[in-house]
Amino acid sequence: MSETQNAPSDTQTDPAQMHLPQAVEPRNAGLPLDMAWLRSVQANSSAIERRAKTLPGRRTVKKDHQAAWLCRAISCIDLTTLSGDDTEGRVRRLCAKARQPVRHDLLEALGMEGLTVGAVCVYHEMVAPAVAALQGSNIPVAAVSTGFPAGLSPYPLRVAEIEASTAAGAREIDIVISRRHVLTGNWQALYDEMRAFRDACGEAHVKAILATGELGSLRNVARASLVCMMAGADFIKTSTGKESVNATLPVTLVMLRAIRDYHAATGWRVGYKPAGGISKAKDALVYLSMIKEELGDRWLRPDLFRFGASSLLGDIERQLEHHVTGQYSAGWRHAVG
Numbered sequence: 149m150s151e152t153q154n155a156p157s158d159t160q161t162d163p164a165q166m167h168l169p170q171a172v173e174p175r176n177a178g179l180p181l182d183m184a185w186l187r188s189v190q191a192n193s194s195a196i197e198r199r200a201k202t203l204p205g206r207r208t209v210k211k212d213h214q215a216a217w218l219c220r221a222i223s224c225i226d227l228t229t230l231s232g233d234d235t236e237g238r239v240r241r242l243c244a245k246a247r248q249p250v251r252h253d254l255l256e257a258l259g260m261e262g263l264t265v266g267a268v269c270v271y272h273e274m275v276a277p278a279v280a281a282l283q284g285s286n287i288p289v290a291a292v293s294t295g296f297p298a299g300l301s302p303y304p305l306r307v308a309e310i311e312a313s314t315a316a317g318a319r320e321i322d323i324v325i326s327r328r329h330v331l332t333g334n335w336q337a338l339y340d341e342m343r344a345f346r347d348a349c350g351e352a353h354v355k356a357i358l359a360t361g362e363l364g365s366l367r368n369v370a371r372a373s374l375v376c377m378m379a380g381a382d383f384i385k386t387s388t389g390k391e392s393v394n395a396t397l398p399v400t401l402v403m404l405r406a407i408r409d410y411h412a413a414t415g416w417r418v419g420y421k422p423a424g425g426i427s428k429a430k431d432a433l434v435y436l437s438m439i440k441e442e443l444g445d446r447w448l449r450p451d452l453f454r455f456g457a458s459s460l461l462g463d464i465e466r467q468l469e470h471h472v473t474g475q476y477s478a479g480w481r482h483a484v485g
């Protein structure tokens with residue numbers, strides 16, 4: 149029988165407490181590239197995979213606790229549209245959903261009025277319409293940048309893209325790293341690139357997308373995580389959503405432990421964003437319980453944790469409707485998000 153887990157933390161058991169204003173973490177300033185630390189990093193793949201496999205069966209959350217966890221998940225979603233056929237109309241609809249992620253009557257029944265998603269995530273061209281549509285909400289716009297998803301456009305253009313998106317009002321920038329720097333072990337180049345991207349972001353928070361499905365090994369994932377944190381990343385993020393393998397539990401375990409080690413050594417808390425293919429409420433719960441176990445409750449807040457997801461919200465809304473009414477609605481009723 150599964151071990152039952154309570155809501156995200158004791159202070160968060162009351163859903164009404166869950167969207168009060170939160171303390172915002174000071175930004176990770178980074179540190180000089182530490183090659184000795186990097187060389188010492190190992191990743192025992194079979195142990196990591198074993199641990200990741202047992203996690204979904206070991207923890208379940210039920211009833212009110214589950215509803216509280218699902219509302220927490222919503223507050224941590226970067227509600228995303230990253231399609232070649234994105235239009236301003238689609239982005240406006242997404243932003244309306246970001247402001248009111250769940251039907252009003254359901255939120256009222258849950259005592260969760262005012263709940264919003266963590267951010268709206270779009271390509272540069274959609275930043276201005278998203279900023280306009282979110283005015284007055286305090287929901288930040290995140291822009292994917294630096295030649296997303298491959299990161300192979302000319303370097304000056306990648307830096308300029310960041311500057312254009314922040315000028316257009318993006319408060320968060322999701323950059324893609326150059327995978328070749330990891331695959332060739334050119335850690336200095338990765339560090340320098342990440343530092344330059346962070347500098348170009350100015351006040352905007354920067355999430356480093358590692359594209360873990362293209363890094364070749366879990367050890368490379370651990371080392372790339374560390375280098376990006378040393379270079380000042382505010383978040384490390386698994387994937388663009390466009391690789392053939394996106395967020396996975398083994399990769400999550402490796403990245404969370406890198407975050408834990410970095411915090412233990414420096415005192416800086418770096419955020420985590422799994423992205424790509426996370427579309428079911430039950431998967432979101434597994435990620436949240438993994439965060440709670442590996443990093444603790446402090447990381448279960450939108451300033452340190454996000455889901456990058458285009459279709460997760462719809463499934464969570466269905467589960468919340470079931471929780472409130474006892475009935476499941478058809479998937480088409482939650483078309484956006």
Ligand SMILES: O=C[C@H](O)COP(=O)(O)O
Binds near residue numbers: 230269387457
């Ligand atoms: O960063 C966000 C991802 O691109 C979203 O991926 P998804 O469409 O598989 O949810």
